[in-house]
Amino acid sequence: MAKKEVRSRQTTITAQPRIHQRAPEIQPYGTVTHALPLDLDEAVRLEMTEQLNLLLADTITLRDLYKKSHWQVAGPTFYQLHLLFDKHYGEQVEIVDEIAERIQLLGGISLAMAADVAETTRIERPPRGREEVPVQLSRLLDAHQIIIGHCRTLAGRASELADDGTSDLVVSDVLRTNELQVWFLSEHLVDMPLVHVERQEIRKAG
Numbered sequence: 001m002a003k004k005e006v007r008s009r010q011t012t013i014t015a016q017p018r019i020h021q022r023a024p025e026i027q028p029y030g031t032v033t034h035a036l037p038l039d040l041d042e043a044v045r046l047e048m049t050e051q052l053n054l055l056l057a058d059t060i061t062l063r064d065l066y067k068k069s070h071w072q073v074a075g076p077t078f079y080q081l082h083l084l085f086d087k088h089y090g091e092q093v094e095i096v097d098e099i100a101e102r103i104q105l106l107g108g109i110s111l112a113m114a115a116d117v118a119e120t121t122r123i124e125r126p127p128r129g130r131e132e133v134p135v136q137l138s139r140l141l142d143a144h145q146i147i148i149g150h151c152r153t154l155a156g157r158a159s160e161l162a163d164d165g166t167s168d169l170v171v172s173d174v175l176r177t178n179e180l181q182v183w184f185l186s187e188h189l190v191d192m193p194l195v196h197v198e199r200q201e202i203r204k205a206g
Helices: 042-072 078-105 114-120 133-160 164-189
Strands: none
Touching: 042 078, 042 114, 042 133, 042 164, 078 164, 133 164
């Protein structure tokens, strides 16, 4: 009886990471995947992801503007605004993630890199240096106004297209958070005396 030859293939096991890898994109930006059981037409998902990416770019910019203000704020209201700016920053971080995940859920591709955000955002770019508190607050309010205006338009359009998920996200999470933050910022721009009451002289007629 002939002996069977058993050939074993020796494999080399290595812990070396396979670095510097590159490959073509698996999905181009500006497209949506075709077969998703979401009961939303591809044209609807294309329009919604495009608008959500605009909202995402502005929200990322506002988020970073809050962190810049948090670091660079100065003056007698430093402590209060230092904490407030960081609180608002954290809330915007959550919104960024929710918008980006909604885009991906709809089969799209969310913006992610700073250069792409800078090319897309409609918010004015601030200088690198430090600005006075009233200017910081005004810049933040201007940014909020752009986002709030877009939210109202986008929520209405999403409802027309029966994309209730996007409409709910935009109103419940993005719009309401931005409205609340506007209130907190605006109150810091009310010109009120700090240490004494300004009394107006009441003149008696006659």
